[in-house]
Amino acid sequence: MAKRVSEGLSIRKPVLASIPVERLAFDFDNPRVTRGNAIKSEDEMVRLLWHEMAVDEIVDSISANGFFREEPLIVVPKDPRKSNPDEDMFVVVEGNRRLAAVRLLLDKALCRKIEADNIPEINKELRKDVETLPVGIYPKREDVWAYLGFRHINGPKPWDALGKAQFVARVFENQGLTLDQIAQQIGDRNVTVKRLYRGFTLLRQAEKQASFDRADAVANRFFFSHLYTAADQTEFQKFLGIDAENSLTEDPVPKRKLKELGELMVWIYGSRAQGKEPIVQTQYPDINTLRAVIKTPAGIGALRAGYGLDRALEIAIGDTQRFREAMVKARESLVQANGTVVNGYEGEPDLVAISEEILKLAERVTSEVRRVHGEKKSRVRA
Numbered sequence: 001m002a003k004r005v006s007e008g009l010s011i012r013k014p015v016l017a018s019i020p021v022e023r024l025a026f027d028f029d030n031p032r033v034t035r036g037n038a039i040k041s042e043d044e045m046v047r048l049l050w051h052e053m054a055v056d057e058i059v060d061s062i063s064a065n066g067f068f069r070e071e072p073l074i075v076v077p078k079d080p081r082k083s084n085p086d087e088d089m090f091v092v093v094e095g096n097r098r099l100a101a102v103r104l105l106l107d108k109a110l111c112r113k114i115e116a117d118n119i120p121e122i123n124k125e126l127r128k129d130v131e132t133l134p135v136g137i138y139p140k141r142e143d144v145w146a147y148l149g150f151r152h153i154n155g156p157k158p159w160d161a162l163g164k165a166q167f168v169a170r171v172f173e174n175q176g177l178t179l180d181q182i183a184q185q186i187g188d189r190n191v192t193v194k195r196l197y198r199g200f201t202l203l204r205q206a207e208k209q210a211s212f213d214r215a216d217a218v219a220n221r222f223f224f225s226h227l228y229t230a231a232d233q234t235e236f237q238k239f240l241g242i243d244a245e246n247s248l249t250e251d252p253v254p255k256r257k258l259k260e261l262g263e264l265m266v267w268i269y270g271s272r273a274q275g276k277e278p279i280v281q282t283q284y285p286d287i288n289t290l291r292a293v294i295k296t297p298a299g300i301g302a303l304r305a306g307y308g309l310d311r312a313l314e315i316a317i318g319d320t321q322r323f324r325e326a327m328v329k330a331r332e333s334l335v336q337a338n339g340t341v342v343n344g345y346e347g348e349p350d351l352v353a354i355s356e357e358i359l360k361l362a363e364r365v366t367s368e369v370r371r372v373h374g375e376k377k378s379r380v381r382a
Contacts, residue, residue, distance in 0.1 A: 014136030016072060017085035021106065021131055024099055025078055025091050029141075029170075047114040049100040056118075058101040062130065063120040072134035073098065074148075076141050083137060090135065093144050102130045145171050162224040165200035168193055179248065198247045199228025202240070202261065205251045210262035218270030218278055226268050226283050235291045239264065239300075267303060279309040289313055327365075334358075 026045040039045050049055045073095035082088040092099050104111050104119050106127065111119045122130075138144045148167065159167065171182055179197060183190035203224070206212035214222050230236045237243055241257035253261045267290065270278035280286040289309055293299035299316025307315065314322060345351060 014072075014074065014138050015085075017135055017137055018132045019075070019085055019090060019135050021099070021102055021133060023089050024073070024075065024133065024135070025089055026096050026099065027091050027093050030093065030096060043110065043113060045096070046100045046103055046110060046116075049097055050104070050114055050116045053097055055097050055100050055104070056116075058097055059104055059119060062098075062101055062105060063122055063126070066126060067098075067102070067130050067133065069134045072136045074138065074144055075135045076138050076144060080140055083139065085135075085137065090137065092135075093138075093141060094148060099133070102133065105130060142175055145175065160224070161196065161228065162200075162203075162222065165196040165203075165224065165228065168197050169200045169204075172197060173250065194248060195228050195232050198231045198252075199224060201247065201250060201252055202231050203227060205253055205258075206261050206265045209251070209253075209255075210258045210265065212262060212265040212269075214269070216272050218272055218276075222269070223283070226280055226287060227265075229283060230264070230268065230287050230291070233287075233291055235295050236264070239294045263304070279303070279312075292316060 026039075026042055028039055028045070039048060046055075074093050075090035076093055077083040078089040078091050104116055105122050108119070110116075138147075145167075168179070168182060171177060172179055177185075179193050180190045183193040186193075203212075203214070207214070231240075231247065234244075237247065239257075239260055240247075240252075241254045241260070242252050246252060266274065266276055266278075268278055268280045270276050280290060286309060293303060293309065293312045293316045296316045296318075298318070299312050302312035302315040303309075317325075
C-alpha cells in the first residue's frame with residue numbers, strides 16, 4: 001500500500017480539446033464500467049456497455065439531438081509521457097457510454113459484431129460532428145480522482161455502492177491518502193467511506209481466498225450494501241476475527257477465519273453452485289437477525305446445520321429468552337384487548353371461544369410458573 005500523505009487530492013482544471021474518436025480508448029480500470037469483468041478488448045467493452053448499461057438510450061439521444069459538446073469526455077494520456085491532442089492516444093476516464101454510442105453510430109460492422117440492433121442511420125453532417133469529440137485532458141488519472149469522487153459519490157451522477165467502494169479503495173491504496181482525507185475531498189462522511197472500504201476489502205478477500213464468486217450469487221443483482229452494513233457491526237467483526245480499525249487494510253480477515261468469511265458470503269448471497277438460497281432476503285430485518293444468530297455458538301451451529309434464519313434465531317436465543325419475550329408480548333396483547341373490548345367486541349361467538357382458550361392457557365402457564373418458582377425457592381433454602 002502506498003505511504004500515507006498529509007495533503008488531499010490535488011485539484012486541477014483540465015485542458016479542453018477536440019480529439020478524433022479513433023484516438024480515444026475505453027477505460028478498462030473504471031469500476032462502474034467493468035463491474036468486475038475481465039474485459040480485454042475494445043469490442044468486448046462495447047458489447048458489455050451495450051447489453052448491460054443502456055447505451056441504446058444514448059445512441060437514440062445523439063442521433064436525434066447531436067452530441068452535447070458542453071459536457072466533454074474526461075481523458076488522460078494513454079502514455080503518461082505523451083499528451084499531444086493532435087497525435088497521441090487518450091483513455092476516457094469519464095464518458096465511456098457516450099464513446100460506445102458514438103462508435104456504434106459510426107461503425108455498422110461493430111454493431112453486427114456485438115449484436116447491437118436498431119442502431120439508427122445518421123446523416124453526413126452528424127457523422128462529421130461526432131468523428132471528433134470534445135474532451136477535458138488531465139495529466140494523469142490521479143488528477144481526475146477528486147472530480148470523479150465528487151461527481152459519482154455525492155454528485156449528480158452517483159455510482160452504485162460497489163462502484164463507490166472500488167473508487168475509494170483505488171485512491172486509498174494507490175494515491176497514498178487516508179480515508180479521512182478522501183472523505184473530506186469527495187464531500188462525504190468519513191464513517192461512510194470507511195464502511196465502503198471495509199466492505200470492499202472483505203468482498204475482494206472472499207473472492208481471492210475464500211472461493212467466493214459474486215457471479216455465483218443467487219440474486220440477479222449483487223446487493224453490496226448487505227455486506228458493508230454487516231461488516232460495520234461488532235458481532236460480524238468478531239465472527240470474522242477483525243475489529244473496526246484493523247479491518248481497514250487489504251486482506252483483513254486472518255487465515256484461520258477464512259472459512260467463516262466464505263460461510264458469511266453464502267449466508268448473505270447464496271450459491272447457485274451449492275444449491276443454497278441466501279438466508280438474507282432483505283437488509284432489514286434479516287441482517288439484524290443474522291447478527292443476533294451469530295452471537296452464540298448454538299446459533300452458528302444451527303446455520304451450519306442448514307436451519308433457516310428464524311429457526312436459527314430461536315436456537316440462538318434459547319428457551320429462557322424466548323419464554324420471556326413470549327410472556328411480554330402476551331401481556332401487551334391482552335392489555336390492548338382489554339382496552340378495546342367495550343367498543344370493539346360485537347358479540348361474535350368465535351371470540352368467546354378464543355377468550356376461554358386464552359384463560360385456560362394462562363392458568364396452565366401460571367400454574368407451571370408457580371411450580372418452578374416454588375422448586376427453585378426450596379433449593380435455595382436447602
